Amino acid sequence: MPRPRRSQISLEDTPMYHCCSRVTRRAFLFGDDELTGKNYDHRRDWVESQLLKLAVVFAIDIAAYAVMSNHLHLVLRVDIYEANAWSDREVVEHWHNLFKGTDITQKFAKGEVIESFEVNSLKHSIAQYRSRLSDISWFMRCLNEPIARMANKEDKCTGRFWEGRFKSQALLDDAAVLACMAYVDLNPIRAKMATTPENSNFTSIQRRIKAALNGEQPTSLLPFVGNERNEMPKGLMFNAKDYLQLVDDTGRIIRQDKRGAISQTSQRILDRLNIPQENWLKLSTDFGDLFKGAVGTLQELDAFCEHQEKKRRQGAANCHRWLDSA
Structure with a gap:
């Protein structure tokens, strides 16, 4: 039985969440339809455009996203402090x-x-x-419902476009966040929809790479702000260049027709996260299969389950095996 969203979200434990939505009716509603020969990639543009619009309206930041042929992956950060800091007029305008x-x-x-x-x-x-403007359920509703209406109008039909409600899982520590982001960013590589991250259309990694070529970071995405320090700005506590290198190294290893290895720069990130190389490759390729609930070390998972009054620690064995390696 599906669990209510309140049992999957605990801002007391983490503001970071991995969300996934799948389409229904046919296997491919965003890419090529082999039956009709039609291409539906313009719908992927619908999703990306709406997603980036919502990032401005909501007090929710996008860390990573990938719009695939038949599903959508997001890594989101809820900023409850931003929502509370808005004036009444700002709330209404948003x-x-x-x-x-x-x-x-x-x-x-x-x-x-x-x-x-x-x-x-x-x-x-x-x-x-x-x-509502700091609520992931409302964020996903405002993303999925307009796309469903547009697709149904284009298909001249009614009924569900998305396969039930979106799935959500809490990312409880930096290792879980970075592994999930890499998993999302490398989705097109694993699916053989793209050969390199920079050619992965409708993804956050492509947007980050384009911005990095100009020495910048995309304003539409949660930025990397470097190592943790006093009075640090909001963002991911890693270096943007280092993360792009890690994704590139990992992507080269995943592709069977390319030789690849973890560079010294990427190894420093893995050492900081206490993740062995073999564990990292497993996490970045099979994250979705390994974890169905909250993700983090056993210590973080215990705290999350206690706050949510959960008696069963779903996924504890895999959390211990792949994230408690130090």
Whole structure:
């Protein structure tokens, strides 16, 4: 039986989550349809465009994404502090980028006078919007529903486009986050949809590589900010260049027609995470099969299960085997 999202999300333990949605009806609704000969790659562009739009509206950052032929992978970071720091007007403006809101919130956004009897309703709406704008379920709803409507209109049909609700798993430490990001970024390589990360269309890794060629990082993605330090900016606690090198090294090893090896730069990252090379290759290629629930060391998993009042530690054996190697 599917578990409610509240049992899979615990911001007390981590702001980082891996989410996945699959399409239904046919095997390929984003790529080439072998039956009709039609190409649906423009739908992958729909997904990517909507995803990047939501990253601006929500207090949720995108660390990695890959829009595949029949499914979508995301690594997201919930920024509850950003949502709480928004003024009431900012909350309403963000919400109105996606929804009409109410007559009262429309008046508030335009700077019109709010009557005394309307104040409680306005406060309730703002509190509700603020909560939703830092909610992964609402983020995925605002991503998946418009795509489903557009695809159904194009196909001249009704019914489900996505295969049930999205799947979500908590990433409890840096090793889990980095392994999951690499797994997502290398999806097209493993699926033989691309030969190199820079040729992997509709992925975060391609966007990061293009920005890196100009010595920059993409503004639409959660940045890498280097090693942890005092008063550090929000971001991933690794060097962007080092991460791109690690993904490139790993991709070369995954491809059977290319010779590859872990470089000294990449090895330093693995040493910092206490992950042996063989464990890293397993994690970055089979992450989705290895873990169905929260991912992290046993210590982190125990804390997560305690906070969620879970009696069973799902995936504990694989967490211990692949992440407790130090």
